[in-house]
Amino acid sequence: MKVVLENLTKKFPSRDKKHPEDVIAVKDFDYTVKDGTLVGLLGPSGCGKSTTLNLISGLEKPTVGKIYFGDDDVTKIPPENRGIGLVFQNYALYPHLTVRQNILFPLQNLKGKDKMTKQAMETAALNVAKLVQIENLMERRPAELSGGQQQRVAIARALVKMPKVLLLDEPLSNLDARLRLQTREEIRRIQKETKITTIFVTHDQEEAMSICDEIVVMKDGVVHQTGAPQSVYDDPKNLFVAKFLGMPQINVFEGEVKAGKLVIGKEEVLDVKGVRDGKVYVGIRPEGFKPADDGAFSAELERVEILGRDISVICKSDLSQSGMIRAIVSSENLIDTTKSTVSFNLNPSKVFLFDDKSEERLF
Amino acid sequence: MGSTAKNNLKALLYLLPAVLFLGVFMVYPLIDVFVYSFEEGYNSASQTSFGIGGFNYSYVLHDPYFLQALKNTLILVAITVPTSTILSLLISLGLNTITKLKELFQTIYFLPYVTNTLAVGLVFMILFKKTAYTDGMINFLIKAFGGNSVDFIEGPYWAKMMVLCIYTVWIVMPFKVLVLTSSLASVNPVYYSAARVDGTPPHRIFFRITLPMISPMIFYLVITGFIGAFKAYSDAVALFGTDLNVAEMNTIVGYVYDMLYGDSGGYPSYASAAAIILFAIVLTITVINMLVRNRRLRYVE
Numbered sequence: 001m002k003v004v005l006e007n008l009t010k011k012f013p014s015r016d017k018k019h020p021e022d023v024i025a026v027k028d029f030d031y032t033v034k035d036g037t038l039v040g041l042l043g044p045s046g047c048g049k050s051t052t053l054n055l056i057s058g059l060e061k062p063t064v065g066k067i068y069f070g071d072d073d074v075t076k077i078p079p080e081n082r083g084i085g086l087v088f089q090n091y092a093l094y095p096h097l098t099v100r101q102n103i104l105f106p107l108q109n110l111k112g113k114d115k116m117t118k119q120a121m122e123t124a125a126l127n128v129a130k131l132v133q134i135e136n137l138m139e140r141r142p143a144e145l146s147g148g149q150q151q152r153v154a155i156a157r158a159l160v161k162m163p164k165v166l167l168l169d170e171p172l173s174n175l176d177a178r179l180r181l182q183t184r185e186e187i188r189r190i191q192k193e194t195k196i197t198t199i200f201v202t203h204d205q206e207e208a209m210s211i212c213d214e215i216v217v218m219k220d221g222v223v224h225q226t227g228a229p230q231s232v233y234d235d236p237k238n239l240f241v242a243k244f245l246g247m248p249q250i251n252v253f254e255g256e257v258k259a260g261k262l263v264i265g266k267e268e269v270l271d272v273k274g275v276r277d278g279k280v281y282v283g284i285r286p287e288g289f290k291p292a293d294d295g296a297f298s299a300e301l302e303r304v305e306i307l308g309r310d311i312s313v314i315c316k317s318d319l320s321q322s323g324m325i326r327a328i329v330s331s332e333n334l335i336d337t338t339k340s341t342v343s344f345n346l347n348p349s350k351v352f353l354f355d356d357k358s359e360e361r362l363f
Numbered sequence: 364m365g366s367t368a369k370n371n372l373k374a375l376l377y378l379l380p381a382v383l384f385l386g387v388f389m390v391y392p393l394i395d396v397f398v399y400s401f402e403e404g405y406n407s408a409s410q411t412s413f414g415i416g417g418f419n420y421s422y423v424l425h426d427p428y429f430l431q432a433l434k435n436t437l438i439l440v441a442i443t444v445p446t447s448t449i450l451s452l453l454i455s456l457g458l459n460t461i462t463k464l465k466e467l468f469q470t471i472y473f474l475p476y477v478t479n480t481l482a483v484g485l486v487f488m489i490l491f492k493k494t495a496y497t498d499g500m501i502n503f504l505i506k507a508f509g510g511n512s513v514d515f516i517e518g519p520y521w522a523k524m525m526v527l528c529i530y531t532v533w534i535v536m537p538f539k540v541l542v543l544t545s546s547l548a549s550v551n552p553v554y555y556s557a558a559r560v561d562g563t564p565p566h567r568i569f570f571r572i573t574l575p576m577i578s579p580m581i582f583y584l585v586i587t588g589f590i591g592a593f594k595a596y597s598d599a600v601a602l603f604g605t606d607l608n609v610a611e612m613n614t615i616v617g618y619v620y621d622m623l624y625g626d627s628g629g630y631p632s633y634a635s636a637a638a639i640i641l642f643a644i645v646l647t648i649t650v651i652n653m654l655v656r657n658r659r660l661r662y663v664e
Contacts, residue, residue, distance in 0.1 A: 059556055094572060097571075105571075106561035109562045
């Protein structure tokens with residue numbers, strides 16, 4: 001089931017008397033989630049991603065805009081009739097019910113023609129428990145489970161009705177680092193097995209990049225870019241997206257374009273034909289630096305971190321916004337640590353230029 | 364070693380005021396009452412008794428006034444505890460759903476709690492008492508609907524008991540409403556969102572989610588409600604005056620008081636025996652409540 005968001009806008013009335021204008025949580029959200037894909041809504045805190053999820057689930061009503069599940073307009077349909085499964089950030093498992101009772105709960109609500117026999121419910125619960133691998137925990141209470149197990153129970157409860165769309169709100173934020181890695185693979189596996197269209201919210205770009213078919217990068221209620229994780233990473237539309245995606249973060253410099261040449265500091269570092277002259281922001285991915293003795297770009301060497309396969313070269317630079325430059329190079333490149341400066345050539349496909357005012361991509 | 368002893372001494376010193384206070388005003392009287400209850404014909408003036416035995420208990424348990432008081436108390440407990448708890452729960456649920464004027468209604472429901480018992484008694488007199496000039500507000504209403512007027516204060520037993528129950532329910536409800544409203548508000552709204560997404564009908568949300576989640580508070584209110592109702596006395600006095608035995612409206616605590624200070628008083632032994640019987644009943648019920656509670660609540664945090 002594809003999910004179409006059309007011109008979706010959500011305004012909340014202001015509670016601050018000094019600023020009575022409405023707070024716009026989501027603005028003109030246009031996007032189509034393709035059938036059977038896993039999509040991540042990605043952005044910093046307060047960017048409206050959770051509100052968007054609540055709009056899709058029906059817990060919030062949009063101020064403007066429409067939501068379609070397949071070809072059906074569900075904008076005015078209450079959450080219980082939308083056929084969604086929702087996993088809450090803190091799981092919201094009923095503490096007084098066992099795992100089995102928690103999973104059975106949604107099925108016991110079914111009425112009319114959907115009503116199931118006790119036997120059918122038990123079978124459905126057991127099947128979904130097997131899918132998320134908690135079938136041996138069925139008689140425990142949530143308080144007796146670890147965070148990761150609670151997460152699985154929450155997913156099982158959301159999946160047991162075989163929803164058309166599965167929504168997850170920050171599914172991994174309450175887990176420790178190791179479990180987070182494991183659970184995100186789990187979510188991917190479960191999504192692939194069930195082929196249910198899944199939308200999840202996260203502020204962790206690594207999480208979104210690693211398991212999503214597509215990501216939606218948001219900031220201040222506005223969608224900045226959508227697409228497959230790799231293409232968004234390789235081809236960011238603006239400075240925010242370039243900075244938000246990628247770990248370690250992209251290096252940002254203030255530079256200038258003069259007659260088709262990019263100048264950082266005093267060095268001409270790259271040919272950039274067709275770009276207008278003037279001040280620009282320059283973003284260079286850490287993997288965009290290639291060590292070369294006669295390289296166009298040089299910086300003061302601070303230290304070298306050897307990470308096995310790769311080497312992290314850290315340089316001091318007043319030209320960089322962070323005061324530092326982090327370059328990741330293959331360990332085949334030997335860096336002479338006795339020298340005080342190091343020179344690089346730049347890989348043009350890893351260098352992005354942004355307008356100094358609008359921060360939109362120029363190159 | 365030395366410092367441990369010093370610490371213990373320090374701790375005891377800190378505890379001393381409480382230990383002294385509780386010892387003098389609670390533990391000693393309790394033991395004293397227990398001793399009195401087994402001393403036959405104890406005379407507080409001469410500090411003498413005829414002997415030790417179960418005579419006081421036997422007397423009290425055969426005293427028709429005590430049996431009447433026991434019956435009254437049990438009826439009062441059986442009716443007011445469940446009624447007031449359920450009513451308070453309904454009111455709290457109502458208060459929790461409204462947003463407009465919520466504070467106003469909360470204040471109104473809390474008023475009886477801060478109102479003097481005797482003042483409330485007076486209000487009930489106006490509502491229920493028959494005088495030479497009027498039959499009372501309630502009788503006025505009954506007659507308006509074509510019924511026969513009833514003397515609620517000096518009339519039949521059921522009418523008096525009904526007034527006492529209504530009075531008690533009304534007096535104990537504010538505290539329960541207060542406790543339940545805040546415990547309802549403390550249920551994490553995410554559970555309701557989860558239930559909504561799953562299409563849970565309202566009655567099922569209430570019985571399967573809300574009720575279990577606030578059940579610790581309900582158990583607390585039931586236990587304190589039982590204890591409070593067993594100790595009822597002033598309410599009966601406020602409605603029916605001090606001569607409760609004649610009005611057939613005495614309670615166990617009232618009986619104890621009468622045995623000590625009433626017109627027929629001066630029998631500390633009988634009063635002590637009655638007090639110990641009340642203590643035994645309250646203890647039993649509280650223990651049963653606790654056992655039920657522990658079975659039900661083992662997994663709810």
